[in-house]
Amino acid sequence: MTDKIFKIKSYKLLIGIEPSDKARRVHLDCFGDEGYLFIINFTAPGKERPSSYNPEMKLGFISRAIDQMPIFIDLLRSTKPIYAYMNNVHPFKNCLMASLEPTREAQLASV
Numbered sequence: 001m002t003d004k005i006f007k008i009k010s011y012k013l014l015i016g017i018e019p020s021d022k023a024r025r026v027h028l029d030c031f032g033d034e035g036y037l038f039i040i041n042f043t044a045p046g047k048e049r050p051s052s053y054n055p056e057m058k059l060g061f062i063s064r065a066i067d068q069m070p071i072f073i074d075l076l077r078s079t080k081p082i083y084a085y086m087n088n089v090h091p092f093k094n095c096l097m098a099s100l101e102p103t104r105e106a107q108l109a110s111v
Helices: 066-078 104-108
Strands: 003-009 010-017 025-033 038-045 052-054 058-064 084-085 094-096
Touching: 025 066, 038 066, 038 104, 066 094
Parallel strands: 038 058
Antiparallel strands: 003 084, 010 025, 025 038, 052 058, 084 094
16 A cells, blocks of 8 residues: 655646637646645536546545535645645545644554
8 A cells, every 4th residue: 555645835726628628627736845746626516536646656636526626725725734645545535634643533543
C-alpha cells in the first residue's frame, strides 16, 4: 500500500470548456512540494467519477458534486495549514485534512 500526505502550498481553480468535446470543466488543483498534485473535479450531482492515486505520477484525484465546491474553496482559504491525503489501495479515502493529529478513535485503537 502506498499513501501520501502532503501540505498544500498553493491551489488554482480552473473553470472552462474542453475544446475536444465542448464539455464544461471545473476543478481545483492543489499543489504540494516535490511535484505532488491533488485534483478535485466538480461535476453534476450523480456524475462523480471514482477517486484515484498514482504514486509514480504524484497525482491524487477525487470527484465531487458541484454544489460542494464552496466548501472546498472556503476550507482552502480559511484553514492553514491544509493537507492532502492520497491512498492508492483505498482511493475512496482521498481527502483534504485540516490537521495531522489522530482522531480520538484512532488514539483509543492504538492503546
